[in-house]
Amino acid sequence: PEQPPWWTRAVVYQIYPRSFMDSDGDGIGDLGGVLQRLDHLSDLGVDVLWLSPVYPSPQADNGYDISDYQDVDPLFGSLAQLDELIAELHGRGMKLVMDLVVNHTSDQHPWFRESRSSPDSPKRDWYWWRPPRAGLPAGAPGAEPTNWHSFFSGPTWTLDEAGGEYFLHLFDRRQPDLNWENPEVRHAVYAMMRWWLDRGVDGFRMDVINLISKDVGPDGELRDGPPLPGLPYGDATTSVVCGPRSHEFLQEMHREVFDGRRESLLLVGEMPGVTVEEARLFTDPARAEVDMVFQFEHVGLDFTGSKFSPRPLRLTDLKASFGRWQAGLADVGWNSLYWDNHDQPRAVSRFGDDSPRYRRDSATCLATLLHLHRGTPYVYQGEELGMANTRFDGLDDFRDVESLNHHAQAVAHGEDPDTVLAAMRRMSRDNARTPVQWDAGPTAGFTTGTPWIAVNPDAAEWNAAAQRDDPHSVLAHHRRLVALRHADPVVALGDFTMLLPHHESVYAFTRSLDGSTLLVVCNVSAHEYRLGELLPEMGGGELVLGNLAVEDPAVLRPWEARVLRVG
Numbered sequence: 001p002e003q004p005p006w007w008t009r010a011v012v013y014q015i016y017p018r019s020f021m022d023s024d025g026d027g028i029g030d031l032g033g034v035l036q037r038l039d040h041l042s043d044l045g046v047d048v049l050w051l052s053p054v055y056p057s058p059q060a061d062n063g064y065d066i067s068d069y070q071d072v073d074p075l076f077g078s079l080a081q082l083d084e085l086i087a088e089l090h091g092r093g094m095k096l097v098m099d100l101v102v103n104h105t106s107d108q109h110p111w112f113r114e115s116r117s118s119p120d121s122p123k124r125d126w127y128w129w130r131p132p133r134a135g136l137p138a139g140a141p142g143a144e145p146t147n148w149h150s151f152f153s154g155p156t157w158t159l160d161e162a163g164g165e166y167f168l169h170l171f172d173r174r175q176p177d178l179n180w181e182n183p184e185v186r187h188a189v190y191a192m193m194r195w196w197l198d199r200g201v202d203g204f205r206m207d208v209i210n211l212i213s214k215d216v217g218p219d220g221e222l223r224d225g226p227p228l229p230g231l232p233y234g235d236a237t238t239s240v241v242c243g244p245r246s247h248e249f250l251q252e253m254h255r256e257v258f259d260g261r262r263e264s265l266l267l268v269g270e271m272p273g274v275t276v277e278e279a280r281l282f283t284d285p286a287r288a289e290v291d292m293v294f295q296f297e298h299v300g301l302d303f304t305g306s307k308f309s310p311r312p313l314r315l316t317d318l319k320a321s322f323g324r325w326q327a328g329l330a331d332v333g334w335n336s337l338y339w340d341n342h343d344q345p346r347a348v349s350r351f352g353d354d355s356p357r358y359r360r361d362s363a364t365c366l367a368t369l370l371h372l373h374r375g376t377p378y379v380y381q382g383e384e385l386g387m388a389n390t391r392f393d394g395l396d397d398f399r400d401v402e403s404l405n406h407h408a409q410a411v412a413h414g415e416d417p418d419t420v421l422a423a424m425r426r427m428s429r430d431n432a433r434t435p436v437q438w439d440a441g442p443t444a445g446f447t448t449g450t451p452w453i454a455v456n457p458d459a460a461e462w463n464a465a466a467q468r469d470d471p472h473s474v475l476a477h478h479r480r481l482v483a484l485r486h487a488d489p490v491v492a493l494g495d496f497t498m499l500l501p502h503h504e505s506v507y508a509f510t511r512s513l514d515g516s517t518l519l520v521v522c523n524v525s526a527h528e529y530r531l532g533e534l535l536p537e538m539g540g541g542e543l544v545l546g547n548l549a550v551e552d553p554a555v556l557r558p559w560e561a562r563v564l565r566v567g
């Protein structure tokens with residue numbers, strides 16, 4: 001029988017370089033810092049490093065606005081250091097996956113500058129240029145070519161005064177969308193990707209790759225989306241999420257870039273709004289598109305409409321979502337497993353309990369839950385330390401373009417500034433972007449200078465140095481989870497069966513492979529439960545891994561997680 005792909009047993013660690021480790025004292029993390037901290041990764045046992053963008057960039061969206069795809073921004077270091085990183089990782093048996101941001105470029109990319117220079121530019125059609133809406137003068141209210149709302153607030157169109165036309169940007173106005181309909185664009189991207197593979201990188205995490213195909217009519221027309229409640233805009237997603245040529249483009253990319261080298265690579269498609277059915281198509285190995293999706297359903301259950309309208313999360317909703325994805329990709333396809341990344345609030349604050357009493361226990365409980373599902377787990381820097389949401393006193397403490405744009409728009413539309421700030425404290429991406437807490441020193445050991453965003457005030461207590469040699473720590477627990485996936489094929493490949501789908505606090509499931517079964521029981525609450533009452537038929541079992549010392553095998557303590565071999 002065919003060997004399962006290596007990444008079914010792998011764990012990915014994500015570095016957001018700006019916040020990981022600063023080696024030169026400018027307050028911004030860099031490649032030198034990553035190189036200094038590689039022991040932390042080896043010690044954790046992870047297999048792959050996914051590095052968020054380090055390319056030259058004006059940093060409007062912290063590097064997700066790229067102005068040169070084939071270099072390293074001096075802010076982060078040099079190409080020579082990137083080569084060194086590749087060699088160091090390979091020497092330690094790890095791989096490097098680069099962030100590939102090709103739905104859009106920076107507005108400072110030479111391609112866009114050229115495109116903008118004139119309607120007759122040979123690169124005009126590399127981006128989406130459109131005249132004002134029929135009957136309205138350029139710049140008039142509502143004259144944008146479509147009514148679409150940007151992911152980062154405001155319209156998705158900005159007028160270029162000089163040329164009199166609008167350009168499309170699904171994100172910030174400094175992130176114009178590339179026109180993938182144009183084959184020159186696609187082949188330029190493929191050439192760039194081959195250049196990176198030839199340099200030795202082991203794959204790509206493809207940013208919003210399911211937005212590259214827009215639903216464009218035969219005469220180039222883009223259509224309005226359904227109105228969004230409470231906003232003077234419409235929903236763009238019906239026209240841009242998993243558009244009609246998405247699969248065709250990814251298959252073409254595969255042929256042009258990955259053929260012949262696919263086995264050793266990791267190809268991850270980050271896909272907001274992707275459905276299970278679409279994900280099956282994107283990750284069916286027979287179709288040769290990507291290896292796994294990075295989907296958003298479970299991080300969209302604690303708000304209504306916009307992420308800045310939070311509501312309480314119900315565990316039953318979370319279980320239903322995970323269960324649907326586990327079932328939908330059971331026989332074909334593959335999923336990424338994550339709680340945290342640079343776009344999400346901190347997991348222990350969002351899904352766990354970051355009060356002193358339960359912070360360590362809930363962080364380890366959540367980790368157990370996640371790593372025991374079928375799929376490839378992703379650990380985001382600091383998650384392995386139980387890092388939590390930070391304290392934002394006022395607007396000045398925020399840095400992220402999404403948060404700042406949202407604040408400006410919401411306040412302009414008459415929302416109460418305190419309510420807007422409260423939602424930002426809870427949901428802002430900046431929660432994930434505070435410096436990694438290495439030790440109890442000033443700036444948590446992150447920099448000798450002034451950090452670009454304030455260190456979380458809890459760093460004196462919650463840091464890597466304090467946890468490294470403590471077998472009870474969140475860090476030690478993550479180490480055990482990574483090792484378990486490496487050692488036990490049931491964790492990597494076993495079938496998944498959800499138990500107790502309607503229980504409000506206990507998350508339980510089994511994983512089975514070749515007659516061997518693991519039972520995973522996690523108490524996602526501060527109450528106690530009697531195991532015998534929950535799962536009477538599942539008595540006994542050998543404890544493979546747990547997050548608390550078991551005092552009474554019959555009692556599941558607050559935030560306790562157990563992995564038991566039951567067959």
Ligand code: TEU
Pocket residue numbers: 061064101151171207208272307342343402429
């Ligand atoms: O994120 C894609 C994405 O869907 C996010 O914009 C998401 O909508 C938002 O962050 C949730 O609040 C990717 C990158 O991960 C993100 O950092 C970039 O800002 C974005 O693409 C644009 O490149």
